[in-house]
Structure formats: structure tokens, C-alpha cells
Amino acid sequence: MGCCSSRSSDSPATRVTRWRSTGIVALRDAKLKVVPHEVLQVGNSLRTLDLTNNKIVEVPQEVGTIVNMQRLVLAVGSLSNLQQLTVSQNSLLCLPKSVGDLCNMLLLNVSDNKLNALPESIGGCKSLEELQANGNTIEDVPSSICNLACLKSVSLNGNKIRQLPPNLLKDCKALQNLSLHSNPISMDQFQQMDGFGEFEARRRKKFDKQIDSNVMMGSTALDEGIDLC
Incomplete structure (x- = not known):
């Protein structure tokens, strides 16, 4: 599938390139507290952003500028705040x-x-x-x-x-x-x-x-x- 950032050898640039090619950023179960900056670098190539089961407390305003995004998954209990x-x-x-x-x-x-x-x-x-x-x-x-x-x-x-x-x-x-x-x-x-x-x-x-x-x-x-x- 090639859309997760779980590979320890991945550099940010490599992840951005892969995400741009698929249009999918899947960051499930990544113990994230913030949305990584490289996600925003994917820009208008991003169609799906999945942040399920993390510890994110704030979604950056810049997410709203990704005009081609069709699916935003925020199934994360920590967003209760x-x-x-x-x-x-x-x-x-x-x-x-x-x-x-x-x-x-x-x-x-x-x-x-x-x-x-x-x-x-x-x-x-x-x-x-x-x-x-x-x-x-x-x-x-x-x-x-x-x-x-x-x-x-x-x-x-x-x-x-x-x-x-x-x-x-x-x-x-x-x-x-x-x-x-x-x-x-x-x-x-x-x-x-x-x-x-x-x-x-x-x-x-x-x-x-x-x-x-x-x-x-x-x-x-x-x-x-x-x-x-």
C-alpha cells in the first residue's frame, strides 16, 4: 500500500513523495500529538487523510486549504478537547x-x-x-x-x-x-x-x-x- 509512515528508514521527503503519488496519508496508531508538517506539504495531491487512533489535540488551520481532499478521518478519542x-x-x-x-x-x-x-x-x-x-x-x-x-x-x-x-x-x-x-x-x-x-x-x-x-x-x-x- 505504501501510504503509512511507520517505516523507520523513511525520511520526511520520501514520505511526502510517496503520499503525493498515492494521494493517501494514513497515520493510524502513530501516537501523534500534532499533525506532521510534511502532511501539509503534500498539498493539493492529498485526497485522503486518516488520523485514526492518535493523541492529536488540534487540527491545524492549514488543513482547510487542501482543496482536493475528499476524506478526512478523525476517529481519535483524544480530540474530545x-x-x-x-x-x-x-x-x-x-x-x-x-x-x-x-x-x-x-x-x-x-x-x-x-x-x-x-x-x-x-x-x-x-x-x-x-x-x-x-x-x-x-x-x-x-x-x-x-x-x-x-x-x-x-x-x-x-x-x-x-x-x-x-x-x-x-x-x-x-x-x-x-x-x-x-x-x-x-x-x-x-x-x-x-x-x-x-x-x-x-x-x-x-x-x-x-x-x-x-x-x-x-x-x-x-x-x-x-x-x-
Whole structure:
């Protein structure tokens, strides 16, 4: 397979060359605490990065610049201390189920990928305050998002969302910002959701001004002014 860095005789340059040729970086069970610098040197040749079962506590921002990456595997329990994960502007097709183990994560940014769904396990991200998933092809939002009591801001612009979990506004009592520009969801659907009045009150309080009870969701759907953002 030639994609692991377990060979003691490997130099960093040799590993980078091999990884570029395969497009795969597999660093399972390597007892890593940080992502090796040579991984980032693979650049746009990198399609799969597997960091399963390590001790990594932080994913470098530079990972988000690897525009051709299709698969990022972070099935590592030690990431429970991770507070921010940004993997925007890549070509990710899905998120691993293990994302739900990130119990201390405050920000998740998966915008501008090729996601058609968010994992149901996202409901395990109990500390999550901000979710950014703009510019994907997401059709449905998992019902488990209603478990996120700390969630304050959700941005889902430019997806294919026709409906939201019915209890989203009711159960996410900290939610203040919701942006759904350029989605096919209707204004009536949104306003008829349980908890809409309470959500609108929180939003008005946040911005400290009188705002009509409408949501700016773009010209293809809610274009009357709900900028729930």
C-alpha cells in the first residue's frame, strides 16, 4: 500500500513523495500529538487523510486549504478537547460518525464542500455554539441537532433544505441566528414551527432593534427579509 509512515528508514521527503503519488496519508496508531508538517506539504495531491487512533489535540488551520481532499478521518478519542474544527472549501462527501465525540467543540465549519447530509451523531457535540455548513447540497438537517442546548448560530446558506427538524426552535433555546439563504424552504414552514415566537424574541434582543417577523433566505425562497443571521 505504501501510504503509512511507520517505516523507520523513511525520511520526511520520501514520505511526502510517496503520499503525493498515492494521494493517501494514513497515520493510524502513530501516537501523534500534532499533525506532521510534511502532511501539509503534500498539498493539493492529498485526497485522503486518516488520523485514526492518535493523541492529536488540534487540527491545524492549514488543513482547510487542501482543496482536493475528499476524506478526512478523525476517529481519535483524544480530540474530545478540540474546540474548533474548520474543514471548509474542500471536497468532503461526508463527515465521520466520530464527529459526535467532540463534546467540547464550540465551532464546526464545514462550508463549501460536497456534503449532502450532516451525521445524526452531531447531536453529541454538546458544547457546540456555532455551525457553519454553507455551500453544500444538504437536504435534511438531522433531528439530533435539537439536543444542542448551547447552539447560538446556524448558517446553512446555499443548500437544498426544504424543512427543518420541527423542534429546532423550541428545543435549542440559546439559538439566536439562523441563516437559510438560497434554500427551497418556505416562509410559512418556518414561521409555523414551534418556538418561532421565542426564537424571534431572542433574535430581536440580540440585535437590540425592532425587526419585522420575516426571514431573509434569498431570492429562491424566503426573500422578504429574514436574515436569521
